Amino acid sequence: MNKQIAILGGGCFWCTEAIFNEIKGVEKVVSGYAGGNVPGHPTYREICSGLTGHAEVIQITFNPEEITYKDLLIIFMTTHDPTTLNKQGADVGTQYRSVIFFQNENEKTIANKVIEEVQPYFENTIVTEISKLPIFYLAEKDHQNYYENNKEQGYCSFVIAPKINKLRKMYADKLK
Numbered sequence: 001m002n003k004q005i006a007i008l009g010g011g012c013f014w015c016t017e018a019i020f021n022e023i024k025g026v027e028k029v030v031s032g033y034a035g036g037n038v039p040g041h042p043t044y045r046e047i048c049s050g051l052t053g054h055a056e057v058i059q060i061t062f063n064p065e066e067i068t069y070k071d072l073l074i075i076f077m078t079t080h081d082p083t084t085l086n087k088q089g090a091d092v093g094t095q096y097r098s099v100i101f102f103q104n105e106n107e108k109t110i111a112n113k114v115i116e117e118v119q120p121y122f123e124n125t126i127v128t129e130i131s132k133l134p135i136f137y138l139a140e141k142d143h144q145n146y147y148e149n150n151k152e153q154g155y156c157s158f159v160i161a162p163k164i165n166k167l168r169k170m171y172a173d174k175l176k
Contacts, residue, residue, distance in 0.1 A: 003027065004064050006072050007034055007101040007133055009057035010080035011088025016058045018147035018160050019079050019167050024176050025066025030059050031139040031146070034101055041137050050093040057101065059136055067174065069107060073100065073114040075174065079167055082115075083124035089159060098126075101133040108132075 010016045013031040020029045033042050036054030047054040062072065080088055082098045102108040111130045119126050147160050168175065 002064060003061055004069065005103070006060040006062065006069060006107075007057050007103075007136055008060065008072075008076050009034070009055040009097060009099040009101075010076060010082075011056070011091050011096045011098070012159070013056040013058050013139065013143065014146040014155070015088075015160050015163055016076070016080065017145070018164055019075070020058060020060050020072070021145075021148070022164065022167060022175050023062075023067060023072070023075065023171075024174055025063045026060055026072075026176075027063060028061040031143045032057055032059055033137045033139060034134055035099060035131065036134075044140055044143060047095045048093075050095055052095075054095060054137070055097050055099050056095050056139075057099065057136070070110050070114060071174065073111060074118065075167070075171060076100070077114060077118045077126070077128070078121075078170065079163055082118075082126045082128040083122050085127045098128040100128060100130050101136075102130060103133050 017029045017031050020026050033054040034057045036052040038052045042052045042054050046052050086094050086097045088096050100111045115126050147156050150156050
């Protein structure tokens, strides 16, 4: 089977991981870090300092025969706020930036087209970074499947659950 990878950062990786785990054609979602400027494998504590330059991202393994890269990006752009620089809700810092890491020129072209297509639906200018994929670092085990393993936790109830409800209303045809 043909599998592809997408690397996206939309603020907290717990939120974006929970969103994309619901999507038909998505086979695996893992949380991690990318886009930093310090050597070595960063830790959650280090990236939360904002000093490493890494963003909280997810790595999505998907079947392009079931969901296209473009559709993934449209879902991504409409399930977080791509108009706030280095901020998602109460989470502030470069680690929470909106970013699409592309692996080739085709993905870069698709990312730019998607932003152009969805921009009219936003009052403010989209500030999502589009950058060549650097090294992806897997986040610690306790950050994987965070929402699924911690639904009763306050952040999950008040921040992630409403995003999932929005996803289910907007993209019912794309759900598993």
